[in-house]
């Protein structure tokens with residue numbers, strides 16, 4: 083299964099991705115986390131892994147990919163953009179993957195320098211990566227950048243399920259509606275995880291489409307500390323039911 087984790091900036095997408103990955107791995111699932119957020123660098127730390135190299139480096143880097151993208155755009159639809167062939171995890175060069183059996187991590191590409199240009203090449207590559215990767219019994223968790231730009235780029239096309247992380251804010255509630263609409267358009271099931279919850283979980287649940295809520299993650303001090311110190315997130319008991327539902331439905 084391929085799960086795309088999305089939501090508002092700061093809602094907890096990366097944290098929840100790491101928590102889901104840990105819970106799945108503890109059950110013996112093979113998990114591949116795909117970091118498609120070009121701006122933030124923290125996910126590898128939340129997973130307790132070393133920083134991976136950019137996957138984009140294996141394809142001529144941003145410059146090489148950008149040139150292919152420009153050629154495709156100039157062809158005005160006459161050429162097909164095909165960056166990758168169908169592949170499985172074993173086809174990915176070892177130096178571009180970090181992690182052991184259990185949780186592995188690939189990062190599509192990061193912005194490293196001032197003035198290096200837009201992130202379109204990363205977006206195009208993220209879309210193809212998710213579409214062309216054969217899951218082969220693995221659980222693929224795709225952490226995304228904030229908001230809905232990745233929907234515009236079609237990153238969700240190759241996914242099996244869209245998971246929206248909703249924190250207690252009006253913007254998150256609004257975004258959950260927008261993402262549900264877009265999910266319906268591309269025929270992908272959408273579910274919600276409420277994050278950083280305290281006693282307000284019931285109220286937040288009543289503000290969103292409650293049928294889509296598969297669980298809530300509490301505000302947890304150990305999780306907060308791990309995020310602050312850049313260390314691995316702990317395993318949380320509350321993730322059990324959430325992961326049961328992700329794997330079952």
Ligand SMILES: Nc1ncnc2c1ncn2[C@@H]1O[C@H](COP(=O)(O)OP(=O)(O)O)[C@@H](O)[C@H]1O
Nearest residue numbers: 091092093094095096097300301302305306309
């Ligand atoms: N369940 C949680 N418990 C405690 N703190 C959390 C929790 N989820 C997120 N946080 C806090 O919110 C911050 C932002 O989370 P992050 O996962 O980086 O958001 P996003 O990836 O959506 O931008 C974290 O650094 C952490 O401080």
Ligand SMILES: [Mg+2]
Nearest residue numbers: 095096119122
């Ligand atoms: Mg993030």
